[in-house]
Amino acid sequence: MLETSSLKLLKKRKNLLAFSGGADSTALFFLLIKQNIKFDIAIVNYNQRSQSIKEVAYAKELASKYNLECHTLVASKISKNFESKAREIRYDFFEKLISEYAYDNLLTAHHLGDRFEWMLMQFCKGAGCAEIAGMQKVQQRDYYTLIRPLLHLEKKELYSYLNKEEIKYFEDESNKDEDIKRNSFRHNYSAPLLDKYLNGIKKSFEYIDEDRQTLIPEVDIKHIKDFTYFKSLKKQRADIFIVDKILKSKLYMLSASERELLKDAKSLIVGRKFIVLNSGDFIFIIPYAKDTSKISMSHEFKEECRTLKIDPKLRPFLYKNEEVFIKVKELLS
The missing domain is CATH 3.40.50.620 (HUPs)
Structure with missing residues (x-):
């Protein structure tokens, strides 16, 4: 059988x-x-x-x-x-x-x-x-x-x-x-x-x-500790499907309304558990954390993020995770 x-x-x-x-x-x-x-x-x-x-x-x-x-x-x-x-x-x-x-x-x-x-x-x-x-x-x-x-x-x-x-x-x-x-x-x-x-x-x-x-080709999903990313397929529905697949593996189920919001949002907090960010060429997924506004980031770090046009929601996580920051700079450069 x-x-x-x-x-x-x-x-x-x-x-x-x-x-x-x-x-x-x-x-x-x-x-x-x-x-x-x-x-x-x-x-x-x-x-x-x-x-x-x-x-x-x-x-x-x-x-x-x-x-x-x-x-x-x-x-x-x-x-x-x-x-x-x-x-x-x-x-x-x-x-x-x-x-x-x-x-x-x-x-x-x-x-x-x-x-x-x-x-x-x-x-x-x-x-x-x-x-x-x-x-x-x-x-x-x-x-x-x-x-x-x-x-x-x-x-x-x-x-x-x-x-x-x-x-x-x-x-x-x-x-x-x-x-x-x-x-x-x-x-x-x-x-x-x-x-x-x-x-x-x-x-x-x-x-x-x-x-x-044929509809959803395999993509290379990468992980660095709690940071997950993949190269965008440049197909909105395909990208959202892969995001959904990743979040399921992290025990979170996207709702229908969240899938709709992901069509237009460059960054979205889902379930107050994760942040999904679209950089254009790459999709990033990080854990959601409260009170990130209280994190004091250096001027040099802020300037690097501004130059690379890194979404403000991603910056506190990168500031606390140097290995991930190095990888993101490599990807966006």
Whole structure:
């Protein structure tokens, strides 16, 4: 069931599987075991359901049985914006593990239904081709690769595999709650369409993946500590798509209104977390910091910035980060 292209990326690499005990991640767990792929697992207990304790126990049981490392995290109680906050917590956890244990790949169990559901949600709130293309099988992050080996499979195919092999898994009751937007889309739109047009939808995503490579060419994204930059493609929509991709890797999701503002703004503060700056030839992304007006910058530094026409929002960050300032001067000269 796993594609050869995915298996090649996993063999002889250090892999971390994002595990939950649900059908998707459990199916991926046993498919990896079947292919003799070496990996460890990580699971988060969000303290929202009593069943979570059993799911963590199951994760530990499987890890012990197959001689894997099981990393666990008990999250603090989330009082609002559960979906976005939970995502932030788990990816922060995963990335700390990746850094500490030197994992090469992070594996998630997103499947075709997740991708189609996401596509419909983006389409309905207003999005272009690049956003609608949605999830990719392979995404290069700052210091690891995110791989979704199940993205070509539909949920029913995973259930069929689990039931045939008599593999235990858990069902999250919250997935039935249609007050959650993604659940509403799944039950009312994406699932019925997949039932009726599965082969056509699979083929459409194959075409979309091919088209995306033409629409959005790969760019060389550079990092110096908290400073990220890339050379502008001189295509507004393509630049914004890459900015969105970078910010997602930093656990921030651009809103539709922020995407619109980026079309005209030379510099924009997003979510009071990051500043995105367009120098013309390069796009810069830096962390947002409060009270930068209190930073006393030297006259010589100010003159250099004025000569190079460096945006005032970028100057305090450059003043405190000499290595980045040297690079920016090199780029803008």
